[in-house]
Amino acid sequence: MKKYVIGADIGGQSVKLGLLDTSGNIIQTDSIKTIGGMGILSDINSAVDFILKDCGIDASDVKGIGFGIPGPVIGGQNVGVCVNIPDFDNFNLTEEFSKLSPLPVIATNDANAAALGEMWVGGGVGYKNMIFVTLGTGVGAGIIIDGRLINGAHGCAGELGHIKLNPDEPEVCGCGGRGCTEQYSAANGIVRTARRIMAQSDAPSVLRINENLTPKHIFDAAKDGDGTALETVEVFADCLGRALAAGACVCDPEIIVLGGGISKSGEFMLDFVKKAYKKYAYLETCKTEFALAKLGNDAGIYGAAKLALDM
Amino acid sequence: MKKYVIGADIGGQSVKLGLLDTSGNIIQTDSIKTIGGMGILSDINSAVDFILKDCGIDASDVKGIGFGIPGPVIGGQNVGVCVNIPDFDNFNLTEEFSKLSPLPVIATNDANAAALGEMWVGGGVGYKNMIFVTLGTGVGAGIIIDGRLINGAHGCAGELGHIKLNPDEPEVCGCGGRGCTEQYSAANGIVRTARRIMAQSDAPSVLRINENLTPKHIFDAAKDGDGTALETVEVFADCLGRALAAGACVCDPEIIVLGGGISKSGEFMLDFVKKAYKKYAYLETCKTEFALAKLGNDAGIYGAAKLALDM
Numbered sequence: 001m002k003k004y005v006i007g008a009d010i011g012g013q014s015v016k017l018g019l020l021d022t023s024g025n026i027i028q029t030d031s032i033k034t035i036g037g038m039g040i041l042s043d044i045n046s047a048v049d050f051i052l053k054d055c056g057i058d059a060s061d062v063k064g065i066g067f068g069i070p071g072p073v074i075g076g077q078n079v080g081v082c083v084n085i086p087d088f089d090n091f092n093l094t095e096e097f098s099k100l101s102p103l104p105v106i107a108t109n110d111a112n113a114a115a116l117g118e119m120w121v122g123g124g125v126g127y128k129n130m131i132f133v134t135l136g137t138g139v140g141a142g143i144i145i146d147g148r149l150i151n152g153a154h155g156c157a158g159e160l161g162h163i164k165l166n167p168d169e170p171e172v173c174g175c176g177g178r179g180c181t182e183q184y185s186a187a188n189g190i191v192r193t194a195r196r197i198m199a200q201s202d203a204p205s206v207l208r209i210n211e212n213l214t215p216k217h218i219f220d221a222a223k224d225g226d227g228t229a230l231e232t233v234e235v236f237a238d239c240l241g242r243a244l245a246a247g248a249c250v251c252d253p254e255i256i257v258l259g260g261g262i263s264k265s266g267e268f269m270l271d272f273v274k275k276a277y278k279k280y281a282y283l284e285t286c287k288t289e290f291a292l293a294k295l296g297n298d299a300g301i302y303g304a305a306k307l308a309l310d311m
Numbered sequence: 312m313k314k315y316v317i318g319a320d321i322g323g324q325s326v327k328l329g330l331l332d333t334s335g336n337i338i339q340t341d342s343i344k345t346i347g348g349m350g351i352l353s354d355i356n357s358a359v360d361f362i363l364k365d366c367g368i369d370a371s372d373v374k375g376i377g378f379g380i381p382g383p384v385i386g387g388q389n390v391g392v393c394v395n396i397p398d399f400d401n402f403n404l405t406e407e408f409s410k411l412s413p414l415p416v417i418a419t420n421d422a423n424a425a426a427l428g429e430m431w432v433g434g435g436v437g438y439k440n441m442i443f444v445t446l447g448t449g450v451g452a453g454i455i456i457d458g459r460l461i462n463g464a465h466g467c468a469g470e471l472g473h474i475k476l477n478p479d480e481p482e483v484c485g486c487g488g489r490g491c492t493e494q495y496s497a498a499n500g501i502v503r504t505a506r507r508i509m510a511q512s513d514a515p516s517v518l519r520i521n522e523n524l525t526p527k528h529i530f531d532a533a534k535d536g537d538g539t540a541l542e543t544v545e546v547f548a549d550c551l552g553r554a555l556a557a558g559a560c561v562c563d564p565e566i567i568v569l570g571g572g573i574s575k576s577g578e579f580m581l582d583f584v585k586k587a588y589k590k591y592a593y594l595e596t597c598k599t600e601f602a603l604a605k606l607g608n609d610a611g612i613y614g615a616a617k618l619a620l621d622m
Contacts, residue, residue: 072595080595129464143561145461152563153440154595159560162593164553175593242475249470250454250561252463282473282486284383284391284465 002063005308006051006103007117008044009068009110009300010034012084015044018301019051022063022309024121028055029301034085041093045100064104066308067093068113068300072155076106080155106311110300111158112149114259114293115142117303122294123257131244131253132293133160134260138174139182139240142303143251149307150251161186163243184239187262190215194232203227219265233272241276248277248285259293266292313374316619317362317414318428319355320379320421320611321345323395326355329612330362333374333620335432339366340612345396352404356411375415377619378404379424379611383466387417391466417622421611422469423460425570425604426453428613433605434568442555442564443604444471445571449485450493450551453614454562460618461562472497474554495550498573501526505543514538530576544583552587559588559596570604577603 004027009016017030030047034040052059071082077094094105108116115132118124124132128147134140139161143150150157166179171192173180183189191213198208205228206221207213221229244256256277258270270290278286295302315338320327328341341358345351363370382393388405405416419427426443429435435443439458445451450472454461461468477490482503484491494500502524509519516539517532518524532540555567567588569581581601589597606613 145456150456150562152596153565154563154598156559156593156596157561157563159563159593159596161560163557163560164591167553167591177591177593242478246474246557247561248467249472249474250468250558251461252465252468252470254464280475280478280488282467282470282488285463285467285470287465 002061004057004062005305006048006062006065007068007113007301007303007305007308008065009113009304010040010085011070011110015040016297016301017044017047017051018298018305019055019057020302020305024302024306026298026301040085041097041100045097048101048103059102062103064106064308064311065097065101066113066304066306067105067107068110068304069093069107070110073107073109073151074155076108076151079107104308104311106307108149108151108304108307109140109142109155109158111140112142112151113303113307114295114299115144115158115257115303116149116306117295117299117301118257118259118293119144119147120306121302122299123259123291124255127255129251129254130257131158131160131247131251132257132259133240133244135185135240135258135262136260137187139186139243140260141247143253145251148310160243160247163246165239165242181239181243185236185243187215190218190232190236190262193235194218194228197228197231205229215262216264219262219269223268233269237269237272237276240273242280244273244277245280245282245285248288249282252285253288255289255291257291257293259295259299263292313372315368315373316616317359317373317376318379318424318612318614318616318619319376320424320615321351321396322381322421326351327608327612328355328358328362329609329616330366330368331613331616335613335617337609337612351396352408352411356408359412359414370413373414375417375619375622376408376412377424377615377617378416378418379421379615380404380418381421384418384420384462385466387419387462390418415619415622417618419460419462419615419618420451420453420466420469422451423453423462424614424618425606425610426455426469426568426614427460427617428606428610428615429568429570429604430455430458431617432613433610434570434602435566438566440562440565441568442471442558442562443568443570444551444555446496446551446569446573447571448498450497450554451571452558454564456562459621471554471558474557476550476553492550492554496547496554498526501529501543501547501573504546505529505539508539508542512539516540526573527575530573530580534579544580548580548583548587551584552589553591555584555588556591556593556596559599560593563596564599566600566602568602568604570606570610574603
């Protein structure tokens with residue numbers, strides 16, 4: 001049995017690369033800048049060669065390489081529309097990488113990869129049915145059923161960020177829709193909600209003096225009891241809780257794991273989301289467990305590696 | 312290899328029973344009245360014995376019996392809260408039936424069973440990833456991923472009828488929530504919408520003279536161009552389309568199959584739902600195919616039998 005796997009988490013700015021053993025221990029990592037298109041694949045291949053040489057490991061002892069991609073991936077190989085890396089649009093990633101490397105290749109969406117990582121060695125250990133949500137510049141999610149990722153017929157499984165919660169929303173989401181979860185529960189949406197609330201009242205708030213508001217400012221102020229910040233967090237949680245309750249009406253997971261930058265607000269944030277979820281959850285699904293992600297920025301590396309391990 | 316399977320579709324009023332061959336052909340059916348609790352199981356067991364004798368088939372040639380239950384079923388055997396058959400509440404159906412019969416037993420929710428039946432020999436033939444929706448007194452659904460039913464950690468997978476579309480809804484759903492899909496897209500909800508629209512305007516409508524309105528009256532009137540009926544159908548389809556688009560954001564199926572009594576309005580109804588779905592669908596999921604169910608009231612028998620076949 002081969003002893004190692006490689007995970008590559010491709011982002012708009014950089015590729016995070018990891019060599020892991022089959023128990024989920026990271027042996028070595030690397031990070032390379034994203035320069036676009038084929039250049040990325042060639043750079044990743046060189047970095048993989050370097051890591052293996054550096055660790056004295058032969059490629060024949062590596063089961064394969066898994067990729068996490070910031071866009072939909074169909075059938076484990078075809079990338080769909082990839083907003084952050086336009087050169088990847090509608091392109092057969094596994095075929096192209098196989099021209100450079102003898103390693104077996106498989107790919108999935110980055111949120112899916114993170115979900116798999118969290119189930120393997122993170123916040124979802126011990127569970128086989130999970131919704132993992134990553135809360136950052138968007139609201140991404142990965143759905144795991146019986147221990148396996150659901151990719152979807154169009155690579156769009158787990159797009160809970162684009163459930164239409166409020167069709168009357170005047171602003172348009174990045175996807176072209178209106179009232180998506182992401183418009184209220186991702187970073188920009190949270191800041192927008194705070195600004196809306198401040199525009200509608202004269203209540204004093206520490207958020208008023210901050211021109212470069214971030215979700216962190218808002219969650220910190222909410223922890224300190226700032227009324228506007230608390231109201232903003234309520235909106236964030238209400239929308240996310242409703243989307244998660246809808247998700248549970250579809251796949252009814254054992255556990256919901258929250259990750260991504262916004263999850264750094266920890267138990268404080270989680271308590272708001274759990275309360276909102278219970279408000280909207282259907283019957284027994286109100287018993288679904290909740291946990292915070294544990295792997296931070298490395299979730300994608302772990303999950304991409306697990307994907308290769310399960311190939 | 313065993314040549315036969317039995318499917319039992321348990322409803323609040325009757326149990327529909329079928330003996331099928333492993334290719335999905337019905338050999339013989341029976342229907343028995345539901346008298347509640349253990350009585351049902353003993354009646355089913357007698358009816359199975361009778362069918363087998365009548366067909367000259369030995370029980371040793373039957374792979375097993377599958378049950379479709381009007382309530383959540385956990386792990387293929389434990390029934391949860393069963394509103395229509397209170398004696399089934401929180402009860403281990405497979406264990407109890409095994410006391411009466413040597414046949415291997417497995418159970419699932421009735422909408423799940425119908426989904427499996429439609430995939431096997433009905434509107435979803437040729438697909439492995441499907442949302443099946445049954446539109447009747449409720450909005451039930453079954454989710455199939457890679458050819459297998461998703462039951463959910465609490466037996467609640469596929470409860471698209473209880474996605475909360477409108478938390479501001481003044482009336483309460485049977486589940487205790489507000490603004491569930493079912494409140495707009497199931498039989499009572501459709502009639503209620505028509506009455507709301509009529510109460511809010513003086514527009515003439517053939518529906519006004521009908522004291523015992525049913526969805527069939529409303530769909531028939533809509534086909535004839537009645538304005539109130541058309542507006543009612545728009546609300547039905549808008550809500551169902553939005554719930555299905557949310558479902559596609561979770562599991563991204565290849566096809567959505569619509570069944571149940573309301574689906575008898577056929578292509579006319581389907582066109583409204585497809586249009587609403589596309590309005591709310593996320594990116595590539597707008598390409599999801601749609602079909603009408605083909606098995607009518609027998610879908611549950613077929614699906615329960617398929618469940619036993621896949622045991």
